[in-house]
Amino acid sequence: MGADSNQMLLRIEGLNKCFGENVVLDGASLNVPRGSLVTVLGRSGAGKSVLLKCLADVVRPDSGSIHFDGKLLSIGDVSSRADFRRRCSFLFQSNALFDSLTALENVALPLEQTTDLSDKEIRERSLEALRQIELEAHQDRYPSQLSGGMQKRLALARAIVTRPELVLFDEPTAGLDPLRRNAVFAMIAKYQRQFGFTALVVTHDLTEALIASDRVALLDKGRMCFEGTPAEFSASTVAMVEDFRDSAEALGRTLAAIRRGEAMQSEDS
């Protein structure tokens, strides 16, 4: 247990969450080893975003426990959360950039509001973060003046400027074309190694996730039905994993059936 909890930066056990009658999380558990890139896969509506929001304390779970760095985070308890918040950043699906602040001000905000650094230090550290994410030239632009990819990078810069140990990504590739998806995963993997943070990514983009991640988990109907390495995922015989993995083939079969049906119809007429 001792050695194990040292290795695991984040341990989630038996998380439950209902919205009225709707059970979203039903005893979800997950282990995130220190320094790794873990991806949680799942269909839309499987409870992936809610899982992350429980971690970020935006949503309060009904029951279950979260251990961060061996310490229990009590649900809704401000003091035990303060340490976690300092060491963890959250990247929203919508980026949630402050649209009335410039790129530089966006990055500087978490430092200004949560640290006692001087203005000069804050400026230096923010510029450094922008430089690392290659947005230095756009420091005085507003988020609306940046492209979608740049906004994503800016959000990442804002997330890492506080030098967190854990970064949570909520659907970073949602709605992007395949090339952009690759670029985002490449960016996460690159900066994850560069800055040495632990990354927990929630997505439904299977191909990219399998290539980029160290570990993969599959969430279905609020439960974790698979947890392991990408190689184990590819070899797994769990029904849900097979469905997910072989969805392209399933599509092929469905389409073939439709075409056969059309062919029969045209023969009939």
Add this chain to the structure above:
Amino acid sequence: MKQSKLELYVGLFVLLGIAAIVYLTVKLGAKSLIGGDTYVMEARFTNAGGLNAGSSVLVAGVPVGRVEGIRVDGTDYSAMVTLRVEAGLKLPTDTMASIKTTGLIGDKYVALAPGADDSYLTAGSRITMTESSVDLESLIGKMAFGSVEKGKDSPPPAP
């Protein structure tokens, strides 16, 4: 907008705002607070109707003080009016105090008409010669009656 520019504008606004507040409180509100030394005396009226604490005290039409308080004297049911007057102004003992009105429906004030005595009123002394409020209702009645007699267009006589 740059923080420094922002601060400049806000600073200007705050100066303007403080100036306005000071203007209101000092120029309009609290004139009596910033005046010099004052002393208090009393005057007995049979009727102090319409007079309030804070009403002006005038000598020859010039404000020299304020009414501090009004109470009923329990012995003869007359009104005891406390007047606070500038210390620099010496008033003879035979000064007459009368309650008058600015305009027709204006505020009541106390007019002091200094006499010719050699001795002067001191703090706490009492003005004996007084003239009470004019009974407005009878006055208006008279005027209305008079104006009807004279015709509609002629203005009412000044009181």
Add this chain to the structure above:
Amino acid sequence: MLRAIGRYSLSIVHELGDFALFTGQSFRSAVGARRLGRRIVRAGFEQGVRCLPVIIIVGMFTGLVLGLQGYYVLNRFGSESLLGTLVSLSLVRELGPALAALMLVGQAGSALAAELGIQRNTEQIAALETMGVSSHAYLITPRLLAALVVYPMQTALFVTVGLWGGSLSGSLLLGLEPGVYWSSVEHAVKAQDVRECIIKAVTFGLLTISLCAYHGFNAHRCSSATGARAVSASTTRAVVQSSIIVLAADYIITSFLV
């Protein structure tokens, strides 16, 4: 029917309690807030500098109209000399605080409610919370503290400009002696009136800015609409309720103080 009334009353009580907690939370967040001064300056800019033109214009016209109407009414009684009394007392006691507050609601309050609503909608408020930044301390506390200072200032400016407006229409247009006007102004206004004026301004500032912030901040809880509609609905509600509360509070304060 009875149950509907009961349910409605309960929901009002619930919302009032929620609003009171919200305001209390905003003040409590001032403790430990970082770089609060800078945020207050920005809020002071929004409520002060931005709203200055409308305060001056409306104040000037209010004074002009009061001077004009007052002159014609008083002229019938031959008491034009009381014009200063009429203009100054109406401005200081009622019109100044109430109209200035309504103008500030229209300009700063509506902007605040809409801005917070959009920030709620685009998860910017949630983002602040996940960063460990108190959204109350960052977004609402500075505005509330600024309002406590800015509202009395705006009101004083409104009254001052209004008094000059009154003298303008009274003496310049209608030929009243300026000395007569100003002496009756100075004579009429007492320290008590100015104090009442300031108390009203501070109360209106506290109530309206807190109410606008409350509705904007809770735009996601709007039951009748979602998304952009929720922002517009909560902004409308913020402005309407703020306007009502200004006049209601005005009546209550007046009846207690006079």
